[in-house]
Amino acid sequence: MRIDILTILPDLLQGPFSDSIMQRAQDKGHLELHIHNIRDYTEDKHNRIDDYQYGGGAGMVMSIQPISAVIEKLTAERNYDEIIYMTPDGELLEQSTCNELSLLKNIIILCGHYKGVDERIREHYITREISIGSYVLSGGELGAAVLVDSIVRLVPGVLNDETSALTDSFQDQLLSPPVYTRPPEFNGWKVPEVLLSGDFGKIEQWREEKALERTKQRRPDLLEE
Ligand code: ADE
16 A cells, blocks of 8 residues: 655654554555655745635645645556545544555545645545544644554554454444453452453453443443444
8 A cells, every 4th residue: 555645744754654563564565655745846935835814814824836736746646546634624533434545555645734725725636534533733744643553554464463453442343352461460460260261252252241341331432333
């Protein structure tokens, strides 16, 4: 899968992708990540990428020209399945969205800043708008990092068996059950007996019960869907 991220803060995006699973996904060829600095595409003589909003009002707006230039360049080179804009007024990111996007071949992700991007970008280029939660970030970069991480870990081959995505919370509309590792007792705090029993039928049943109990307590909304 190829992902192109368009940003005015490329350095902010280096960290999340240069460690652990995201780095391995790139090393193994499952993820081809390209980070583009929007400022490199401006034709403004002062290198500006934003401007005052028409009609007045506080806050700058990201200009159409440099964003259009980078999108036009990329889409001339290959077909993109989605051109996504990270914005607090987009659709809320859900596991089902991640599953869907993980099947795509090429996507562009545009990170907004300030008051947002010129609306004509959204009208003419953007195919999908995504929010990572009902709060406002300083820019779309952290949202893009969350989105890419949640998608790429679902691409077949990225996770090994031990970290398989199939047993994640949300994958079956349930939260994950509690997990334990050695030692069996610490400070007098014991691991549930059933997990040490070796009876895999019982263990599976216990996990299902706990997953359901946890979901009922913490996220009853998931059970209503
Ligand atoms: N940009 C600013 N806030 C955001 C959010 N909640 N989700 C995605 N992009 C954003």
